[in-house]
Amino acid sequence: MSVALSGCVSDMALDDLSSSAPQISSKMLTEMSKRGMRAESPVLVRIFKQESELEVWKIDRTGRYSLLKTYPMCRWSGKLGPKMKNGDRQAPEGFYHVSAGMLNPKSQYYVSFNLGYPNRLESALGYTGEALMVHGACSSSGCYALTDQGVGEIYSIVAKALSSGQDRFQVQAYPFRMTPENMAAHKGDPNMAFWQTLKEGYDAFDITRQQPKVSVCGRRYMFNTEFAGGEPRDPLGACPVVSTPPDAQLVARMDAEKKRVDAAMADSSGSTVSSYVDGGMHPSFRTLLQKDGAEKLAARISGIKYPVSRPDAALADPFKEMTKRSNAGTVADGSTGD
Numbered sequence: 001m002s003v004a005l006s007g008c009v010s011d012m013a014l015d016d017l018s019s020s021a022p023q024i025s026s027k028m029l030t031e032m033s034k035r036g037m038r039a040e041s042p043v044l045v046r047i048f049k050q051e052s053e054l055e056v057w058k059i060d061r062t063g064r065y066s067l068l069k070t071y072p073m074c075r076w077s078g079k080l081g082p083k084m085k086n087g088d089r090q091a092p093e094g095f096y097h098v099s100a101g102m103l104n105p106k107s108q109y110y111v112s113f114n115l116g117y118p119n120r121l122e123s124a125l126g127y128t129g130e131a132l133m134v135h136g137a138c139s140s141s142g143c144y145a146l147t148d149q150g151v152g153e154i155y156s157i158v159a160k161a162l163s164s165g166q167d168r169f170q171v172q173a174y175p176f177r178m179t180p181e182n183m184a185a186h187k188g189d190p191n192m193a194f195w196q197t198l199k200e201g202y203d204a205f206d207i208t209r210q211q212p213k214v215s216v217c218g219r220r221y222m223f224n225t226e227f228a229g230g231e232p233r234d235p236l237g238a239c240p241v242v243s244t245p246p247d248a249q250l251v252a253r254m255d256a257e258k259k260r261v262d263a264a265m266a267d268s269s270g271s272t273v274s275s276y277v278d279g280g281m282h283p284s285f286r287t288l289l290q291k292d293g294a295e296k297l298a299a300r301i302s303g304i305k306y307p308v309s310r311p312d313a314a315l316a317d318p319f320k321e322m323t324k325r326s327n328a329g330t331v332a333d334g335s336t337g338d
Contacts, residue, residue, distance in 0.1 A: 021105035022152040024160055035068065036061035040164035043157055044211055045098075047073075047134075047144060049080055049091065050176035050319045052282035054134070054144065056157055064209035071154065072282035074138035074301055075145040075309055079279070080175040081191040083117060086128040089141055089278065092117040092173055093194075095201060095214045095221060099168040103159055110136035110148040110304060111155045115171055121216040124235035134171075137306035138298055140279060144173075145309075147301040170211050176319075178202040180261045184268035197221055199261070203254050224250070277313035289314060 024039055032039060041059040048054075052073040057065040078090035092115055102114040112135035118127045129142065136148035146154070158169055175191070176182045178199045186192065201223045204212040215222040217232035217239035226244040281289070289297050294311035308314060 021159065022111060022156040024156045025153070028153060028157070032058065032068065035066060037066070037068065039157075039160050041161065042166045042211075043161040043169045044205075045134075045154075045158070045169065045171045046205075047171065047173040048177055049076055049093070049174070049280060050182070052076065052280045054146065054154070056154055058157075058161075065205070065211065066209070068157070069153075071146055071150045072284045073144055073146055073280075074285045075140040075279065075281055075314060077140040077142060077279035077309065080186070080189070082122075082127075082194060083129055083132065083142060084125075084127045086130070088129075091140065091142055091144055091279070092122075092129075092132050093175055093198065094119060094122065094173055095212075096171040096173065097168040098158070098171055100159070100162040103155065103162070104133075105155070107133070107135055108304070109133070109139070109145070109151075109306065110302065111152055112136070112143075113155065113158065115173070121219075121221065121235045124216070125219065137302040137304055138281075138285065139306050139309040141309065148303055149301075170214075172201065172205065174198060174202060180257075180264035183261045184264035187265045187268060200254065203257050204250065207250060207253050277316045277318070278310050279313065280317075280319065281314040283317075286315060286317065 029039060035058075037058045037060045042065075044057040044065055046055040046057065054071045054073055056068045056071070058068045060066040076091045078088065081090065082094060083090035083092045094117075096115045096117065096119055098113050098116060102116060104112045104114070112133040115132045115134065117129055117132040133143045134151060134154070135143055135145055136151040138145055138147075161169060175195060175198075176186070178195070183192075183195070183199065186195070189195070197220050201212050201214065201221060204223050212223045213225070215225055215227070215231055216235040217227075217237060219236055222232075222239060224246055225239075225242055227240040228243040229240055232240055285297065285301070288300065289308065289311060292300070294308040298308050299305050
């Protein structure tokens with residue numbers, strides 16, 4: 001997928017951006033129609049740090065989520081792993097829900113939406129931080145930054161879904177595409193136990209193409225689980241008794257995936273991240289940064305011309321070898337570039 005996206009940045013144009021909240025373009029409406037989607041249908045977003053990509057999914061005529069488009073991210077900061085405290089430059093990882101009140105059509109970075117960090121689990125764990133956004137420009141100190149045009153298009157899609165009856169849309173933020181190969185490559189990372197929990201939600205969505213129901217108890221996320229007495233009230237307390245057994249077929253498929261991960265980990269010595277400095281950047285933008293420099297890149301992807309954050313760090317590619325393997329888990333629904 002990265003190869004398919006690598007040429008898309010050269011086609012960017014900022015002259016069609018207006019000062020008003022962006023609306024879905026006729027080109028995007030045509031694309032939705034071709035994919036059996038309606039502009040009003042529910043939306044879901046997935047974010048992958050290592051690959052520096054953001055996916056927009058929508059319900060299609062089958063009633064399941066299908067990939068609409070994949071966007072290259074210009075910048076995210078920190079490193080792989082969850083955000084825990086204010087000022088750590090970490091971009092969040094976890095499951096978030098965005099409502100209409102969390103959209104900002106007048107962001108200093110063109111338009112944006114708030115992820116809602118810290119979520120209920122993170123707040124209970126004492127994690128701190130605020131205003132963690134998906135926005136335009138190529139600058140990050142804990143946010144996910146795209147081009148103005150990219151975030152404008154995403155904004156128009158999610159805003160339409162929220163104004164058409166979707167109460168809130170789910171954002172799934174991951175350290176990487178959670179394939180057995182990537183899990184094995186990172187097996188020595190201290191965040192692995194947390195990532196194994198995230199993978200349960202990743203797999204539930206990957207298998208069913210339905211938004212997973214997210215609960216929090218026992219200091220972790222629980223997915224598609226019904227509890228006696230309703231939803232758990234204490235994110236840190238023991239999980240209540242399960243009232244309805246999970247779908248047996250889904251459990252079997254998730255168990256099979258877990259065995260593939262265990263086998264991959266057993267066969268791997270793991271990999272260490274090399275030349276790590278700070279965060280990541282999609283290869284499309286790294287190529288432009290190398291060619292034109294930070295000032296021209298900033299002007300190219302944002303009308304605000306906000307400086308690229310830590311350009312020297314952005315030029316480093318600590319995930320180069322890992323990214324080569326990550327396409328093994330790319331969903332083949334197809335995508336178009338930004």
